[in-house]
Amino acid sequence: MARDLKPRVRKKLMKCLKTGVVPLQGIYAIQVGRHNEIKAIMKDLDDIKEGSTSVRVIIGEYGSGKTFLLSLARELAHVDNICVCNVDLSPEKRLYSTKGHGRRLYSDLVRTLSIKSRPEGGALRSIVETYLSQINVKDIYRELDDLKYYALGPDFISVLLSYKEGFDSDDNFKINAAFKWISGEYNTKLEARQDLNIRTIIHDNNYYSALKVLNTFLKIAGFSGLLLHFDEMVNLLRISHTQTRKNNYEQLLSMVNDLLQANLSNIGIYFSGTPDFLTNEYRGLYSYEALKGRLRENEFLDNNTFDLNHPVIRLKCMTKEEIYNLIDRLGNIYELDDSINTHFDFEMNEKYVQWCSDKLGADLFTSPRELIKSYLDLRDVMESNSSKTIEDTLGMIDIRPDEEEEESINYDDDMVEMNL
Numbered sequence: 001m002a003r004d005l006k007p008r009v010r011k012k013l014m015k016c017l018k019t020g021v022v023p024l025q026g027i028y029a030i031q032v033g034r035h036n037e038i039k040a041i042m043k044d045l046d047d048i049k050e051g052s053t054s055v056r057v058i059i060g061e062y063g064s065g066k067t068f069l070l071s072l073a074r075e076l077a078h079v080d081n082i083c084v085c086n087v088d089l090s091p092e093k094r095l096y097s098t099k100g101h102g103r104r105l106y107s108d109l110v111r112t113l114s115i116k117s118r119p120e121g122g123a124l125r126s127i128v129e130t131y132l133s134q135i136n137v138k139d140i141y142r143e144l145d146d147l148k149y150y151a152l153g154p155d156f157i158s159v160l161l162s163y164k165e166g167f168d169s170d171d172n173f174k175i176n177a178a179f180k181w182i183s184g185e186y187n188t189k190l191e192a193r194q195d196l197n198i199r200t201i202i203h204d205n206n207y208y209s210a211l212k213v214l215n216t217f218l219k220i221a222g223f224s225g226l227l228l229h230f231d232e233m234v235n236l237l238r239i240s241h242t243q244t245r246k247n248n249y250e251q252l253l254s255m256v257n258d259l260l261q262a263n264l265s266n267i268g269i270y271f272s273g274t275p276d277f278l279t280n281e282y283r284g285l286y287s288y289e290a291l292k293g294r295l296r297e298n299e300f301l302d303n304n305t306f307d308l309n310h311p312v313i314r315l316k317c318m319t320k321e322e323i324y325n326l327i328d329r330l331g332n333i334y335e336l337d338d339s340i341n342t343h344f345d346f347e348m349n350e351k352y353v354q355w356c357s358d359k360l361g362a363d364l365f366t367s368p369r370e371l372i373k374s375y376l377d378l379r380d381v382m383e384s385n386s387s388k389t390i391e392d393t394l395g396m397i398d399i400r401p402d403e404e405e406e407e408s409i410n411y412d413d414d415m416v417e418m419n420l
Contacts, residue, residue: 005029010336017330018376020369022067025119028075030329030372033322034065036306037313041073044268045080048225054268055259057285057295059278060315065368066272069315070229073270077227078116083123083218085109086229089236095251096244102204102251106184106211109228125179131221132164140164146216151209155200156182156217162196184210208255215267225266233273237283249288256294260311278312318368323353326368327375334379342382348390352378355394 005013009026016023017030031038044054060066074084086109087093093105112121135143140161147153159181166174177195184202186192192201202210215226236252239245252271258264278295279286286292297314298307318326327349335343356371382393 005333005336007336010333013333014376017372018380020373022071024071024114024121025075027068027071029333030326031072032325032329033318034069034315036308037069037315038072038076040306040308040313041069041076043308045073045077045082045227048082048227048266048268049080051265053259053264053266055256055311056268056270057278057312058270058272058315059275059312060272062274064315064317066315067231068368070231070270070272073227074114074229075119078114078119081116081222081224082227083113083115083127083223083225084227084229085113086231087112088232089230090232091235094236094239094248095230095255096247097204100187100204102207103184103202106202106207109211110183110214115223124182127218127221127223128160128163128179128182129167132160132167135164137161137164143220144217146220147213150213150216152200152202152206152213153216155198156210156213158198159196182214208251212264212267215264219266225268227268227270230269230271233271234277237273237277237280239283245283246288249285249291252285253288253290253294256291256311260294275314320353323368323371324349326371327353330372330375331379334376340383342379342386344379351390352394 005026013023013026013029040056044056047054058066058069070086074086077084087105089095089105092101093108094101095105096102110124113124113127114121115123115127117123118126141157144153144157144160147156150156159178162174163178163182165171166178173195180186181192181196181198181201184207186201189199189201192198200206211226211228218226236245236248239248255269259267259269277284281287285295295312297312298310301307303316328346331344331349334340352375356374378390378393382388382390385393
């Protein structure tokens, strides 16, 4: 499997892993374990392709592989002709806002839209222009008829007509203005009216409707559906103001209800966060009764069972065998570079894993990120110092568990505007 990696993909993969960043491509080459989780993802993708919906809440400790699993889901979705958007929540990007943070969340989702031929994101413009190049103006209303049932649908059609006019006449101003609207980058309605003669814009209160319209357009453009990834959901837990946190949970509930009640089609949403984000009775999703009722985990599950149909996926620790397999795959990918002179055998990998076990203890199985980073550091040091033994080199490298920085985010500025 490692030898299937193209040299360019391998280089990016190694650079990302060495810095603790989840890569956009080639992640399948180091995937070990997680058989139940992958089976659940494959089921979700089949449901999306067949016109259904899916919602998952992926829960795991910091560094346990949540983002890794989401990245793997993106690669699998691309194979099935499903578009993927992903975003990390932050103080500037959240589900509910009155200060532009929701619109910023939408803009980031659109910016990261990826397909198989554009796995790094930024695919929406090419999708729109490919579609418009193959259709006549008089056929746009007929083909996009399904959009009119959404709040922003008629405006979306009008913007696409302007885009088509600009595309056919090489009017870059009209093209850029239309894409700016679709991307949610207009700050005021006045600007949109001046540029496009459109009286609405995508903003905090309607960005979720815009995502529904976008999903329908992508289906018309020939794709099998849309998968949305919302990572770092723990940032909602950290909102210090109770009402602001509640408003965000209400928006999340609206999304969950839409998908669970099958009000939509060909769309899936993945949320990911720490265990506290889900089960904290004071600030987490369990603090909101409606969400707790929908997401409460199956009480009959134990460490050896998995509920394929439950929306919550709780990532379990890696086994010792999976740790060894992970290191073995990393070593194989590392040595694909023909310039590598120092090669590891099974015994050397075993010494490294034992050293990590002595240093990390139980954290060895819960935080693979540091394990990967440290292994690549070890390989680089030994490659540049070939006279050193692995025992000597291990004494030079430090490794510690991943620790998440605690942060309390105050959104009281929103409360002033809402008079709460």
